[in-house]
Amino acid sequence: ETGVTQTPRHLVMGMTNKKSLKCEQHLGHNAMYWYKQSAKKPLELMFVYNFKEQTENNSVPSRFSPECPNSSHLFLHLHTLQPEDSALYLCASSQGAVAGYTFGSGTRLTVV
């Protein structure tokens, strides 16, 4: 149990579908993050939330829409994705810098 829970673990969706990824932490952390991890590529930071406010969007296409209703929950809403969006999507949280980030186990997304 890492303290950050992501659901679902696996998701297969068609290009016209709409789905959502969920991330939950009860560590009392005030920052949450979405990362994309594709095969043979570096980790890509997608979005950053601090105290529920989005503080960073790294030029992510609008077909990815994050939502942070409170400091414990983070969602990534997906619609009209492309096959190249297939990847492992990782959520992380943090409280201060020196403790590092705590990651969830990820959602393996396949777009067909």
Add this chain to the structure above:
Amino acid sequence: GDSVTQMEGPVTLSEEAFLTINCTYTATGYPSLFWYVQYPGEGLQLLLKATKADDKGSNKGFEATYRKETTSFHLEKGSVQVSDSAVYFCALIYNQGGKLIFGQGTELSVKP
């Protein structure tokens, strides 16, 4: 800008061999340094960290020393096991805050 560079993988070793994974960083200030490990099908787990120069982080037989003079944080283990097969990520963050900056990851494969 700030960056982290790791040795190219994959690294393939026999069980009980000595492991070194090189990590060097470029930073304008004095960051904290981390090693994360990602086992197959999982998210990233914090392996060890060091928050200032000459600190040594250690965990599960792995060690890394923060060397400011060579801007390095090399990961070592005296005797690897098959269960150590994973991808290892070096990362830095400034103590005042900001983003965790990752290296590209190094895949380790340990054969019996």
